[in-house]
Amino acid sequence: MKLHIDEVSKSYQKGKIKALDGIELELTPGVYGLLGPNGAGKSTLINLLVGNLKADRGTISYNDVDITKLGRQYREVLGYMPQQQQLYDDFTGTRFLWYMAAMKGLSRKQAQASITTLLNVVNLQEHAHKRLSSYSGGMKQRILIAQALLNDPAILILDEPTAGLDPKERINIRNFIATIALNKIVLVATHVVTDIECIAKEVILLKKGKLIMKDEPTHLLKSME
Ligand code: ADP
Ligand code: ADP
Secondary structure, eight states, X not given: OOEEEEEEEEEETTTTEEEEEEEEEEEOSEEEEEEOOTTSSHHHXXXXXXXXXXXXXXXXXXXXXXXXXXXXXXXHTEEEEOTXXXXXXXXXXXXXXXXXXXXXXXXXXXXHHHHHHHHHHTTOGGGTTSBGGGOOHHHHHHHHHHHHTTTOOSEEEEESTTTTOOHHXXXXXHHHHHHHOTTSEEEEEOSOGGGTTTTOSEEEEEETTEEEEEEOHHHHHHHHO
């Protein structure tokens, strides 16, 4: 299983803003941290990977097939937790997951099985029937990760999964990501290096649209000293 980003470039405003410039990456199962200062191109890369944008040049392929040709087959293996997702505060945890399962086109049977399992996985069984408005920040992030896992995706993209959390909740989310990463390609965009320390096999560092480094987290930390 692999995701190959082959010489991908993307610019905005008719080429005036180069958001990504010749990015070459191969991702295999495991956790990857996606780091870089504001404007580095992280959101653009994520938008390309989830199919919200098309590359100007280069291709992204999943198991050697261009994702733009895979279409629905690709969306079925993809799980995505966007940044600052709209939460339906009046929904209970269960209702939210049912709603998201319907959006993803899961059958009732598939949805029932996944939702029961996932509420356990994210440890929210006891809060399943409470409204999202009563959830803590960490609980909200966990239910958002759960919705990204509904279709048991082979590729999981988490955009700032610890945004707005305190250090203790961040560690919980980090440890949790490690537990769900088995046999999946997991890409975690974050500003907080400690989020992916210990759990990432590699860190991908972008700057001004270029790939600066792709290496083990310990090497990144050393280079920043
Ligand atoms: P992040 O926290 O991921 O760095 P940004 O603030 O860079 O978020 O971007 C948030 C969203 O706004 C992204 O989807 C990005 O594509 C879009 N965006 C960023 N910069 C611009 C811009 N100059 N014009 C229009 N949209 C932008
Ligand atoms: P990051 O997520 O790392 O902050 P982005 O991918 O959002 O980076 O942005 C990369 C560059 O592209 C930035 O200069 C940003 O302002 C610009 N950009 C992003 N989205 C848009 C957009 N929709 N229109 C114009 N410029 C954009």
